[in-house]
Amino acid sequence: MQRAIRILVLVLIVGLGALWGVAWFGRQPGESPGDSFLRQVASLTGRQQAPAGPQVGMQLPAGVTLGGPFQMQNQDGRTVTQADFNGQLVVGYFGFTYCPDVCPTELGSIASALDMLTPEQVARVTPMLVTVDPERDTPAQLKSYVSNFHPRMVGLTGTPEQVADMAKRFRVYYAKVTRPEMSEYLMDHSSFIYIIGEGGRVRALLRPQSSPEDIAAAIRALLPQA
Known part of the structure; x- marks a missing residue:
């Protein structure tokens, strides 16, 4: 009996270890190992979250x-605060104004998506850049940047603590990157x-x-419930 229990425990340990391995190597961009593990467990048990309203985007x-x-x-x-945007559907992106490529590309896609909506729909949508670089992204810097x-x-900024708190709530990864050949630091960050x-x-x-087409479709699907 004890031998059977030991074998069962060993099988469970090996199984969990294998699942952690799958979760680690199967992480999506910006996803923590813990979230990836939960997603793998959910997929095995069939307990996917059923979001309210239309199912658009990634399923959590x-x-x-x-x-x-x-x-x-x-x-x-x-x-x-979040209350200032009640009644609006916010299309948010976490990035920084000194980003050389990814951020302007993603923000450009969001802007193009809004151009695909009707004026009535656009009036109910707020595109938003939340900086992960509060050291350089002052309100004035953000104002000049987002107007493009x-x-x-x-554009939203704040103290390093405020930025960290908001990033944590949205499970955003970011980190400062410096190299000897670089005159200015960059920010590594997730890009959802x-x-x-x-x-x-x-x-x-x-x-x-x-x-932009997918972003616009997601906005249209959620606007009636916004």
């Missing part, structure tokens, strides 16, 4: 939520697009490099 594992309350500064230097993409685009509804909660999560 059961019990995993993104977003929530935040307090930041907008590009005009005014303190804002769309007149409705909002977040569609955010009431209370700052994420309604849909879109993969990096989503096309």
Whole structure:
């Protein structure tokens, strides 16, 4: 009997170890090993989370939520919270103004997606850049930057602690990168697009490099419930 229990325990340990290995190597961009593990478990048990309303974007594992309350500064230097965007569907992206390629590409896709909507739909959508580089991205810097993409685009910054807290709520990865050959540091960061509804909660999560057509379709699907 004891031998059977030991064998069973060993099988469980080996199985969990294998699952952790799959989770580690099968992580999506910006996904933590823990979240990847939960996603693998959910896929094995069939307990995928059923989001409210239309199923758009990536499906989150059961019990995993993104977003929530935040307090930041907008590009005009005014303190804002998630409540300031109630009634709007926010299309959010975490990046920084000194980003050489990925950020302008993703923000350009978001702006192009808004151009595919009707004026009535656009009036209910707020595109948003949340900086992960508060050291350089002042409100004035953000204001100059976001105006290049769309007149409705909002930029958010704050203290390092405020940025870290918001990034944690949205499970955003970011880190400063410096190299001897670089005159300025860069920021390594995840690159998901977040569609955010009431209370700052994420309604849909879109993969990096989503096309403007896919972003526009996700917005249209969620607008009636925004």
